Amino acid sequence: MSGQIYDVWLSLGSNLGNRYENLMGGVAFLLANGLAFRNCSGIYETEPVGYTDQPPFYNMAVHCSTSLEPLELLEVCRQAEREYKRERNLRWGPRTLDVDILLIGDLTINLPDLTVPHPRMGERAFVLGPLGEMGISLLAKWGLPWIHEGIVLKIPAADVKMNIAGE
Ligand code: X6L
Ligand code: MG
Ligand code: MG
Numbered sequence: 001m002s003g004q005i006y007d008v009w010l011s012l013g014s015n016l017g018n019r020y021e022n023l024m025g026g027v028a029f030l031l032a033n034g035l036a037f038r039n040c041s042g043i044y045e046t047e048p049v050g051y052t053d054q055p056p057f058y059n060m061a062v063h064c065s066t067s068l069e070p071l072e073l074l075e076v077c078r079q080a081e082r083e084y085k086r087e088r089n090l091r092w093g094p095r096t097l098d099v100d101i102l103l104i105g106d107l108t109i110n111l112p113d114l115t116v117p118h119p120r121m122g123e124r125a126f127v128l129g130p131l132g133e134m135g136i137s138l139l140a141k142w143g144l145p146w147i148h149e150g151i152v153l154k155i156p157a158a159d160v161k162m163n164i165a166g167e
Contacts (some may be wrong), residue, residue, distance in 0.1 A: 003067055006105045008035070009134065010062045010077070010144070011118070013098040014084075015048065019058035020045050022084055023145060026097045027062055028163050029080040034072070035064040040098070041130035042157040047150035049124065050092035058154065063132035070104055074114050077101060101130065103138075125151050 009029070014022040023043065031037055041061040048054045048128060077099040084097035102118045109116040114152045121127045132139050 005065050005067050006070075006073075006107070007103075008064050008066055008073060008101065008105075009103040009131065009138070010064065011059065011098075011100045011102050011121070011130070012062060013046075013057045013059045013100075013126070014096055015055045015057040016094045016096045022097045023060055024160075024162060025056055025057070026080045026084060026099055029083050030062070030064065030076060030099070031163070033076045034068045035066045035076070037162070038063040038065055039134055040157055040160055040162060041133040042153050043155040043160060044126065044129055044151045046126035046129075046152075047155045049126070049150070051090070054094040057126060059126040059130055059151070060160070061127070063134050070101075070107065070109055070114060070116065071111070073104070074101060085144065087138065102127065102129075125149050129153075140167055 010068065012023050012026050020043065040063070043058050043060045046057045046059050048057060068076065080099050081097050086097055101114065101116060102116060102121050104116050107116055120130050125147045127150050
């Protein structure tokens with residue numbers, strides 16, 4: 001019996017190096033490792049939150065489908081970060097690539113390494129702004145406000161040159 005296919009929504013961020021190339025490379029890595037592209041938001045330049053003394057981020061949301069199970073998906077997201085030489089020195093500090101799982105279908109997951117829906121997504125404009133582009137119904141379903149403080153659309157989705165073949 002084959003496993004099910006999940007719709008997943010991810011949040012990507014970068015604030016070190018070539019932020020655009022890091023995001024595009026991150027998505028290409030995901031698509032080469034078990035995820036299929038469905039849709040993406042534009043890329044927003046966003047003020048850093050949590051730890052504010054760091055460069056502005058590029059953030060975007062990506063919608064994919066996958067037959068990976070949730071913990072396999074988490075491992076692929078971590079591999080993508082490793083591929084981009086992310087170093088975890090400072091909590092909430094600058095990073096070349098961050099890949100966070102927001103939603104996996106309508107699953108609720110509470111494991112030590114993985115909480116879905118992402119527990120703080122509803123508080124973060126840099127997550128909600130991009131996610132809102134993927135369909136207002138998605139936000140309404142989760143009862144989330146669509147706030148745009150501290151975020152500016154830099155590259156509209158139509159101009160995001162994504163290699164959806166994952167090559
Ligand atoms: C009080 C305490 C208020 C902590 C907020 C918020 C901490 C977000 C961490 C917080 C708090 C985070 C990004 C970022 C980070 C990003 C932008 C985090 C983890 N990641 N800022 N800050 N984009 N704009 O992707 O999300 S650190
Ligand atoms: Mg994050
Ligand atoms: Mg993360």
